[in-house]
Amino acid sequence: MKTLTLTIDGKTCAGAAGQTILEIAQANGIEIPTLCFMKEVSPWGGCRMCIVEVGGIPKPIPSCATPxxxxxxxxxxxxxxxxxxxLTLELLFSERNHICPICPMNKGDCELQMSGYKFGIDGIRYPYLYPAFPVDLSGKYLGLDHNRCILCTRCVRVCDEIEGAHTLDLGNRGVKSQIIVDLNTTFGASTTCTNCGACVSACPTGALFDKDAAFHGALKKCVQVRTTCAECPVGCGLVVYTTDNRVVDVFGDQDSPVNRGHLCVRGRYETWAVPRERLLEPMIRTKGKLAPAPWEEAIAAIRAATARLAPREKSLLVSGRLTNEAARILAKFRSGIGRVGMYVAQNEAAMCGEPDFAPEAFARIDEADAVILLGADPARLQGVVAARIRVAARKRGAKLVLLNVRPSDLDAHADISSRMIGFESAFWKRVAEVLRGCRRPVLVYGPHAMTSPGIAAMEQLLAIFEPDCGPTVVALPSTTNALALAAAGIEAVDNLSHWLTTAPVRALHVCAADEPTGGAGILHDRAVAGLLHSMEFLVVQAAYVSRLTEFADVLLPTTVWSERDGTITNFEGRVLPLRPALTPRGQAREELHALESIYA
Amino acid sequence: MSDQPKVKVATVWLGGCSGCHMSFLDLDERLVDLFKLVELTSSPITDLKEIPPVDVGIVEGAVCNEENAHVLKTLRKQSKILVALGDCAITGNVPALRNQKDLGEVLARGYIETESTCAGEVPNEVVPPLCAKVRPIQEFVKVDAFIPGCPPDADAIWYGLTELLAGRKPQWNPSNVRYD
Known part of the structure; x- marks a missing residue:
């Protein structure tokens, strides 16, 4: 790498050839004002805040875009x-309706406002234009008020270069320029927006905002807690903003080596912006009706009902969202309970047989020249993985082969996309043709690869490559901590009705943890509903009210993601911390204390 | 100090909510110190209507109607130094929200379509005609100093006025300025 030396504000600064003036200045501790610059995406040079003078050049030049x-x-x-x-700031202030007192990003969350303060802007010398731009509130989670937009295109660039969706772009010309969604539609009508919320995180003003966070308090004044998203096995770093023991907003953690600040809709919004009914106190069924009871009574009721049963008549069924610490504590009293099972997604148990972590999977995807998806559905379940794959295919030209059960937006970027049924030899020839010459292929497989057509397809795929340059194989389960819990010896169960009928279970304790469905997912297997009805005694320990809670004899309230402590292990094998951002609501308690006092 | 003639000040309240004047009263005990140096002539606070020649004219509010423009121009003529107090005077702020709508729509919404109004009509006498657009005062007259805020808090007003009394133009920075 060629190094170069330049003088910035009288200081001798070293940098590498290809680096911009701004990059070198920042690396040398010299601060240059910016607005449209974001280090994660390509430079735009649009706002002109980062202008500098370079000896020999008469006009000031944008340092963010000048090598x-x-x-x-x-x-x-x-x-x-x-x-x-x-003058630049005054032009920005006068061009649209930057009325601070009525903006949700007021009180220090707006970079335009902060720049105004920094430069001591008190009055604007230009006439205000007061345009009447529309406000798009049709999005599920985010709103767009063009009146507050400064056209920095940070949203356009993160949407294109990080989420890979390219939902946003610039439309119109001159003073009428505005951000457009798809081909000038709304967020609500967009067919490409994934609701990842990266555009809102990137917006320096209040143009893009989270509807559920707007006017709920200044982020700058919130308490920030760094934790890990527990919605899927990716384990993205989160920064949770709280005030008065409630979540105000959730953003990706820029310092996380997993997601580098990016999130998908599940971690960014679904955990807090979707209203759900919490279970807030223990309940005991008396005369057919569930009635609130103190914890001690609920625990006594469970002990009384289960004490006379033999261990083999008792089963504990846990969610794959439990922490590694939970697995260690469960091991302590396993002898008192006949079986401990962990319910996982359809076909997922086979993935847990020999837990198979994929170290540095993201790094491999980032440098891949071919990505093959087999029986996995990241566009729906692990959005941050889908984003990296989209970027690999769209921005870097990596080949993309999809052998999946369900269609997704990734199909549009694929070289080959096929549902997993009846492949013929001509098909494999076509796949081999597409992948010919690829040096750094990555094969990502999910639970549906564990079916017989999936396994056959896996064999065919691996046979395409020469033995010494086979693909990096990445297992991508859909249940958060399934691989680590299985490695700790908890049996993974994907055929629940079979599991429930292979032992004489009379009492069942379901730990649904903080699953958004309240554990009702296990009822997708209709036979399970019948089995639960005929169960002598059913304890449900969950965070949310659900169809499952109707079956329970005793209900125990548990904590949600933002109240939990412990660690989970992501699909790469990284052990990641969960940190409580809130104190538990109502009488919710983490399940392990209760489990210990009942069964230990 | 007591021998020095007091600095004459007039204030006006144009299209605004009077919050800036309220915030001025929030100077509390500092008002006593201020009035040792300043004589408040015409002002919504003194309720004196005729603006005499003054050293400092202070304007709250945007120009929303023809009377606002007339009062503003009169104050400019009578003042040596004109100060814009608060965001409405400086940016148009909340009153300027109506600029996104046609004036006819605004008047109809206010006087005819209001839920509690029966057989309403747009007034055409006694009240001054509205301007087509609400505008900040520096689009009409020269403004010598600005005190931003909605409203500017008492500390910001104190800083702005004491700087002016000391013969300096207020210099705003992140530690003393807010737009809200």
Missing amino acids: ATDGSVVVTKNERLDHLRK
Whole structure:
């Protein structure tokens, strides 16, 4: 790598050839004001806040978009530059309706406002235009008020370069320019928006905002807690913003090596912006009706009902969302309970047979020249994986082969996309043709690869490659901590009715943890509903009211993701921390304390 | 100090909510110190209507109607230094929200379509005609100093006025300025 040296504000600074003036200045501790710049995406050079003077060039130039040249002399701050930056800010303020008192990003969350403060802008010398741009509130989670937009295109760039969706772009010309969704439709009508919310995170003003966070308090004044998303096995880093023991907003953690600040709709919104009915106190069924009871009574009721049963007549069924610590504690009193099972997705148990972590899976996908998806559905379940695959295919030209059960938006970017039924030899020839010459292929498989057509397809795929340059194989389960819990010795169960009928179970304790469905997912197998009805005694320990709670003899309220402590292991094998951002609501308690006092 | 003639000040309340004047009263005990140096002439606070020649004219509110424009121009003529107090005077702020609508729509919504109004009509006498657009005061007259905020808090007003009394133009920075 060629190094170069330049002088910035009198300081000798070293950098690498290809780096921009801004990058080198920042690396050397020299601050240059910016607005449209985001280090995660390509430079735009649109706002002109980062202008600098370079010796020999008469006009100021944008440092974010100008590669540094060896020996150049750069000035980042003087009267002329600050005057020009002030004019730029005044033009931005006067162009649309930046009315701070009625904006949700007021109180310090707006970079335009902060820039105004920094440059001491008190009055605007240009006439205000007061345009009447529309406001799009049709999105499920996010709103777009064009009146607050400064056209920095940070949203356009993250949507294109990080989520890979390219839902957003610029439309119209000149003073009528505006951000457009798809071909000038609304968020509500968009066919490509994934609701990942990256555009809102990127927006420096209040143009894009989270509807459920707007006017709920300034983020700058919130308590920030770094934790891990427990919705899927990816384990994205979260920053949870709270005030008064409630979540105000959730963003991706820029420092997380897993997601680098990016999230999907599940972690960004579904955990907090979807209203769900919490279970807030223990309940005991008396005379056919569930009635609130203190914890001690509920535990006593369970002990009384289960004490006379032999261990083999008692089963414990846990969610795959439990933590690694939970697995260790469960092992302590396993002898008192006949069986401990973990319910997982359809066909997922076979993935847990020999837990198979894929270290540095994201790094492999990021450098892959071919990605093959087999029986996995990241577009729906692990959105951050889907984003990386989209970017690999769209931005880097990686080949994309999809052998999946369900269609998704990834089909549009695939070289080959086929449902997993009846492949013929001509098909495999076509796949081999597409993958010919690929040096860094990655094969990502999910639970549906564990079916007989899936296994046959896996064999065919692996046979395509020469033995010494086979693909990096990545197991992508759909249940959060299934691989680690299975490795800790908890049996993975994907055929629940079979599991329930192979032992003389009279009492069943279901730990649904904080599953958004309240554990009702196990009722998808209709036979299970019947089996639960005929169960002598059923304990349901869950965070949310659901169809499952109707079956329970005793209900125990448990904590939700934002109240939990412990660790989970992601699909790459990284052990990631869950940190409580809130104190538990009502009488909710983490399940392990209760389990210990009942069965230990 | 007591021998020095007091600085004459007039204030006006144009299209605004009077919050800036309320915030001025929030100076509390500092008002005593201020009035040792300042004589408040015409103002919504003194209820004196005729604006005499003054050293400092202070404007709250945007220009929403023809009377606002007339009062503003009169104050400019009578003042050596004109100060814009608060966001409505400086940016148009909340009153300027109506600029997104045609004036006819705004008047109809206010006087005819209001849920509690029966057989309403748009008034055409006594009240001054509305301007087509609400505008900040510096689009009409020269403004010498700004005190931003909605409303500016008492500390910001104190800083702005004491700087002016000391013969300096207020210099705003992140520690003393807010737009809300």
